[in-house]
Amino acid sequence: MVSKICASLMDHDYGIYVEDYFSELLRVERKRSERSKDHFLLMLLDISMFQESDNKKGIAEQISSTLCASVRDIDVVGWYKHDTVIGVMFREIKEAKERLGSVRDMILRRIYNKLLNFYDVEHIKNILVSCHSFPESNEITLANAPLLDLNLYPDLLLSTKTPLNVLSFFIKTLMDVFGSLVGIIIFSPLFIVIALLVKYSSPGPVFFRQERVGLFGKVFTFLKFRTMYVNEDLEIHKQFVTKFISGQEDDSTGAEKAEKEIIYKMKNDPRVTRTGRFLRKTSLDELPQLLNVLKGDMSLVGPRPPIPYEYEQYDVWHKGRILEFKPGITGLWQVEGRSLTSFNEMVRLDIKYIREWSLWLDIKILFKTPLVVLKGKGAY
Numbered sequence: 001m002v003s004k005i006c007a008s009l010m011d012h013d014y015g016i017y018v019e020d021y022f023s024e025l026l027r028v029e030r031k032r033s034e035r036s037k038d039h040f041l042l043m044l045l046d047i048s049m050f051q052e053s054d055n056k057k058g059i060a061e062q063i064s065s066t067l068c069a070s071v072r073d074i075d076v077v078g079w080y081k082h083d084t085v086i087g088v089m090f091r092e093i094k095e096a097k098e099r100l101g102s103v104r105d106m107i108l109r110r111i112y113n114k115l116l117n118f119y120d121v122e123h124i125k126n127i128l129v130s131c132h133s134f135p136e137s138n139e140i141t142l143a144n145a146p147l148l149d150l151n152l153y154p155d156l157l158l159s160t161k162t163p164l165n166v167l168s169f170f171i172k173t174l175m176d177v178f179g180s181l182v183g184i185i186i187f188s189p190l191f192i193v194i195a196l197l198v199k200y201s202s203p204g205p206v207f208f209r210q211e212r213v214g215l216f217g218k219v220f221t222f223l224k225f226r227t228m229y230v231n232e233d234l235e236i237h238k239q240f241v242t243k244f245i246s247g248q249e250d251d252s253t254g255a256e257k258a259e260k261e262i263i264y265k266m267k268n269d270p271r272v273t274r275t276g277r278f279l280r281k282t283s284l285d286e287l288p289q290l291l292n293v294l295k296g297d298m299s300l301v302g303p304r305p306p307i308p309y310e311y312e313q314y315d316v317w318h319k320g321r322i323l324e325f326k327p328g329i330t331g332l333w334q335v336e337g338r339s340l341t342s343f344n345e346m347v348r349l350d351i352k353y354i355r356e357w358s359l360w361l362d363i364k365i366l367f368k369t370p371l372v373v374l375k376g377k378g379a380y
Contacts, residue, residue: 011079013057014064022078022087027155029076029089033134034316041090041104042152043111046128048084060086062118063127070114080154104131135316148217148319156324171359172299179300179366180293187287194225194284201275204230207288212305215326217319220297222305223288227276236271238309245313245343283373289329301362302328303350321350325357332361335368 009021017025026042033040047063050056060083067077067088080087095103108129115124132151184191195206204226212222272280279285292298298305305327306314332353333346353361 011082014061014079015068016064016086017076017078019079019082022076022080023155025076025078026087026089026152029091030134030152036092037316038091039093039095039100040134041093041100041107042132042134043088043090043107044080044130044132044151045086045088046084046130047086047126049126049128059123063115066114066118067111070111100133104133107131148323150216153216153323168359172362175359175362176293176299180290183287183290184294187290190284191287194279194287197275198226198279201273202229208285211308212327213308213311213322214297214305215322215324217311217322219308220292220305222297223291225279225285225288227273227279227285228271229273234309241307241310242313245310245318247342247344286329293329297326299326299328300330301365302326302331303353304328304331304333318347320354321347324354330365330369332365335365335372 009017011018016022029040032038045063045067047060050059053059064077064086067086071077071088071090074091076089076091078087079085090107093100093103108131111129112124115127130151132149134149134152136149136152198204198206206226208224208226208228210222210224211219214220276285289298293300302325303321306322311319311322331350333349336349
């Protein structure tokens with residue numbers, strides 16, 4: 001029985017793993033790497049340029065055979081995309097992050113030299129090779145570019161295409177569009193009143209625009225009613241976020257410290273206006289995010305989108321909260337913990353929401369949200 005199962009995982013024409021199983025092995029390797037902190041490299045060899053060749057099958061067989069003979073026992077070779085892209089996972093690379101580039105170059109040279117034994121340079125030029133390392137760098141380099149290398153997550157992309165998930169996500173999208181439109185219409189008088197209050201409270205724009213990290217790490221422009229004075233220094237919040245994510249944040253004021261509350265948002269932030277404190281306490285500053293939902297950058301329910309400099313402080317496993325779901329206006333964290341949880345607990349709640357997600361869970365969170373907002377606990 002075991003041998004039959006193992007046999008079904010191999011493409012016997014080429015001697016490498018089938019696409020679905022290779023994708024699953026890649027998912028497992030990401031999880032292992034998150035725990036061990038060891039890096040791994042994913043090399044992708046695109047052989048689609050040989051599609052028109054009369055000997056395409058023979059070329060693919062030779063390439064896969066060469067790869068299998070060139071890797072260690074712990075490395076894995078399989079179809080990343082059947083009949084088009086071969087993937088090779090080089091596992092348990094214990095080199096420092098700074099040396100990954102030289103390790104990658106060494107591997108590429110080794111594979112290139114092996115292929116030269118069978119093909120001339122012109123043939124090898126038709127093989128498009130790319131290398132991807134996990135964990136990825138947290139460094140923000142390109143505006144509006146995904147911060148996550150999606151080549152490392154084929155299992156997530158495949159899972160969203162199953163018929164059940166396609167239908168569920170379609171209904172979720174309809175809920176977002178309909179809910180945001182209804183919300184904008186119902187709250188339009190409130191939009192006008194709040195806009196006037198913001199303008200009266202201090203000079204500056206009505207809306208606060210900020211880059212946030214969304215689905216698959218794509219950066220988008222996030223909207224709120226402005227609650228702070230303009231041109232305020234962000235360094236205060238950056239330092240606070242760094243300490244909070246690392247678990248060093250200590251709110252040291254008398255009774256608050258005695259309560260041992262861990263606050264995600266800063267209390268008594270000197271940058272916030274008087275009107276802004278009221279808007280934050282009542283969460284009315286979040287209303288413009290209905291426009292983000294209507295645009296498609298956010299959902300009504302989902303994990304809160306981090307600021308890029310927050311993302312730069314993330315550990316590897318923290319990134320799971322922004323992988324599979326659009327960020328939301330409200331979520332499981334808001335209705336169960338809000339700003340009174342530690343950062344790691346917040347991430348665990350977001351990951352729990354992603355794993356247990358259903359349309360019914362979204363509906364329950366939406367109905368709980370107004371009660372949480374009215375109580376005002378954990379809002380600053």
